[in-house]
Amino acid sequence: MLLVLLLAVIAIAWDESSGQTTSEVAGTVRGIVVNSITREPISRALVSSPDSRFATLTNSEGRFEFAFSKVEQAGSDGQGSGGPVAVPPSDRPYALTARKPGFITDPYSQVQIFQNNAEQDLTLTLVPESLIVGTATLPTSEAPDSIGLQLYRRQVREGRVHWNSAGSAQSTSDGHFRFAELEAGTYKLLTLESLDHDPLTSQPGNRNADEVGPLLGYPPVYYQAASDFNSASPISLAAGQTLTVNLSLVKQAYYRVRIPVFAPGGEAPENGLAVTVSAHGHSGPGFSLGYNNSHHAIEGMLPNGSYTVEAMNFASNGITGMSGRQTISVQGRFVEGPALILVPNGSIPISVKEEFTSHDPIGSVKWQINGRTTTVTGPRRYLQVNLESADDFAMRPSPSLRMPDGSKDDSLAIEGVSAGIYWIRVTSSRGYPASVRSGNLDLQREPLVVGVGGAASPIEITMRDETAEISGTVSGIAQQVSGTHATERYAAGRPAAMIYFFPLQDSSGELIKVPVQPDGSFLTTNVVPGAYRLLAFDREQTELDNQNPEAMQAYDSKGPVVRVIGGQKERVTLQLISTEHF
DSSP: OHHHHHHHHHHOOSOGGGTOEEEEEEEEEEEEEEETTTOOBOTTOEEEOTTSSOEEEOOTTSEEEEEEEEEEEEOTTSSEEEEEEOOOGGGSOSEEEEEOTTEEEOTTOOEEOOTTOSEEEEEEEEEEOEEEEEEEEOSSSSOOOOOEEEEEEEEEETTEEEEEEEEEEEOOTTSEEEEEEEOSEEEEEEEOOEEEOOTTTOOTTOSOGGGSOOEEEEOOOBTTTBSSSTTSOOEEEOTTOEEEEEEEOOOEEEEEEEEEEEOGGGOOOSSOOEEEEEETTBOOSSOOOEEETTTTEEEEEEESEEEEEEEEEEOTTSSEEEEEEEEEEEOSSOEEOOOEEOEEOEEEEEEEEEEOSSOOSSOEEEEEETTEEEEEETHHHHEEEEEEESSSSOOSOOOBBOOOSSTTOOOEEEEEEOSEEEEEEEEESSSEEEEEEETTEETTTSOEEEOTTSOOOOEEEEEEOOOEEEEEEEETHHHHSOTTHHHHHHHTTSOSEEEEEEEOTTSOOOOEEEEEOTTSEEEEEEEOSEEEEEEEESSOOSSOOTTOHHHHHTTTTTSOEEEEOTTOEEEEEEEEEOOTTO
């Protein structure tokens, strides 16, 4: 019904009440929708404008067309005068995109419509979906209950690897499962825990749960038969690829676990707790326990093994208030304790040394904090500091600078820091961090180790503002994209290409992303002094791990190394790296 309404809109040139009537054709937008991998035409694809005012389906050859009519402008007496005129640009689509089941809409395929062109011939691309299909089988011949599965995708943000949820699925009664509409990338797959009652060992109705025998269940299975998420085999999917996997579940005995929780002073925590369970010392999804507020204990069931249990609660301002961890071993029987003691999270002081060569044109700003206006000056005005877990799969929050208590509070500190290993991220609207240290640690290259209660050495930051300028051109833009595609991409809010400044492992500097203009030119004036590998890609990179020397070796010949100091200006020519088929 929606498609019918959309198509009806196309047939209407002007509302009758406007006093205008349609006449001859004023312009045409036509084109073709193709498979981004095979370049074959795609039939029955829906081509539409982002505002859904225009839509049509491609024909058997993958082609589509929108024709726009001229109108006769009505005079004051309602009679036509002046003859036919071109339909106003606002009555044309400003962009077009395509979609079809079995394909993923390529964000780089949306094209801009140039209103001053009477006729345009466009090419839209769709990426064939990738699939992970398979079966989850039980060790018996009995038909399994529906088994839950979870998929995670590897992504790199600001040079750090993270695993993010990419969807869940339930197997059918015969164990088959399917993950569809996946993009090309790297994934990890696991089954979810499931429990059932063994009639020979469980005793329904027994009120003393501690005396109930073990329950049989199925621990998570990580592809391929790994012991935990960290050691699970990555699944690399290319665009349009279908991978078939088989997962075999193993039935094991589950035993009850109870870990008493105490706050400082031996009191029970007042609020609920967030609980995570790590197997074999590696964080990751799979096993779980929960906090029983009535019993003031972490409870649940686990199979035999060694586990690290971490709990944290949150203060009223959203930061982590207390946290604690305990290691337990399940060995064929009910586990009681040892107790998990919550410890108030710590505060890490920060000192800033300014080595600016220019005057601060802003000086101070006013913030609204808890309904009060506070004047903020100095480093607090322009600086933000965050801690991010060095574990690529971590559920703990990312602590940041605390808010000031008032206008006279210019001290800097990160509050709510629990024990762990963190990378520090410093962002600034003025200058750049030339040095970030904690004791003997260079925090721009080494992680910060935080002990129990947030114990860590103070963080010392040196800020400077002398940056370098790098400009140049990217060769291959015209060869990579035909016609006006680069211009259309840029006008639609996406750069014609993206340049990455990857700092070398033994050099200072920060990762920088610079968009490329439609003519292939680029310019950035905020380059932190250091040595960089410059690479120009035809689109943004979400999985390139520049912290991995082996992964970066493949690009040694793809772009030059540029070394700059403060105030230096460099100009380079880069070759475009195509990722269309990856």
